[in-house]
Amino acid sequence: MKSDIEVKRIAKEVLKNEADALLKLIDYIDDDFVKSVQLIFESKGRVVITGVGKSAIIAQKIVATMNSTGTPSIYMHAADAIHGDLGNIQQDDVVICISKSGTTPEVKVLIPLIKNFGNKIIAITGNMTSNLATSADFVLNATIDVEACPNNLAPTTSTTAQLAIGDALAVCLLNLKSFSSTDFAKYHPGGALGKKLYLRVGEVADRNEKPSVKLTDNLKAVIVEISANRLGAAAVVENGGLKGVITDGDLRRMLSGSVDFDTITAADIMSKSPKSIDYDSLAVEALKVMKMHNISQLIVLKEGQYAGLIHIHxxxxxGIL
Structure with missing residues (x-):
């Protein structure tokens, strides 16, 4: 086992190698890149991305990124393509072929077949004189000096370069499409990122009980209401209108003082200016308010009337927090 110092040195060297390679890619962004973006943007079809080995895995990731940012894409393994999956390619599709060497046997066989269909081909390759580079309509240069692998064999820096070019394509297309955060949420409804963009306070509050007491309710009624609903608070309501809030913290502070338990009412304990949020606000806004005021629950109002409570839990x- 190598020493801790040696392991850290190797890790830093790998990251520096890959970072330097990415910086060099900046100089490779040329007219072919611009034309590739325009081609995809103006296409009426999808983007079909293909490759073999590690390049195939990168192809899958680029497909996922494009789909999630509004550019319809599908993945097609180059080996499977020449054994029947060519049927995936439709008339208006644009094909992106990824290969470090540009001479992978499956890709060499695939290229003329795609050209026979009349589809445009974009190459992402690290060999600008390869069969793939000279056959493609547009070439995106992913040349690297050396792999991070000490034997210069395992695809490491080269796949990082391919991935970065794919990200650059996807983000350029995202901007051309004016793809907004609302659009993003449509494609990520089940994830935490999407929830931050679409989940409303009301949707969360409606799942909770709506603990409330009247101004004249005694201490026992207040404690029972807060305890029964397990939200750490109860609104003080009169004719649907919010008058205040009582939290478990308010109760603790009250109990630490000298009070007449027989005569105290909700009106005596409540905070008269509770923090609240509108029913239609985004849930992520509720989190911001809680953090700003260092509180764990918020009153929810709908058209000015008490509509429930939302808790940080x-x-x-x-998954918002």
Whole structure:
């Protein structure tokens, strides 16, 4: 086992190698890159991305990125393509072929078949004189000096370069399409990122009980209401209108003082200016308010009327925090 110092040195060297390679890619962004973006943007079809080995894995990731940012894409393994999957390619599709060497046997066989269909081909390759580079309509240069692998064999820096070019394509297309955060949420409805963009306070609050007491309710009624609903608070309501809030913290502070338990009412304990949020606000806004005021629950109002409570635990459960 190598020493801790040696392991850290190797890791830093790998990252520096890959970072330097990415910086060099900046100089490779040329007219072919611009034309590739325009081609995909103006296409009426999808983007079909293909490759073999590690390049195939990168192809899958680029497909996922493009799909999630509004550019319809599919993955096609180059070996499977020449054994029947060519049927995936439709008339208006644009094909991106990824290969470090540009001479992979499956890709060499695939290229003329795609050209016979009349589809445009974009190459992402590290060999600008390869069969793939000279056959493609547009070439995106992914040349690297050396792999991070000490034997210069395992695809490491080269796949990082391919991935970065794919990200650059996807983000350029995202900008051309004016793809907004609302659009993003449509494609990520089940994830935490999407929830931050679409989940509303009301959707969360409606799943909770709506603890409330009247101004004249006694201490026992207040304690029972807060305890029964397990949200750490109860709104003080009169004719649907919010008058205040009582939290478990308010109860603790009250109990630490000298009070007449027989005569105290909700009106005596409540905070008269509770923090609140509108029913239609985004849940992520509720989190911001809680953090700003260092509180764990918020009153929810709908058209000015008490509509429930939202607790920070609700937001944790939803993955917002």
């Amino acid at each position: 609700d937001l944790i459960r939803e």
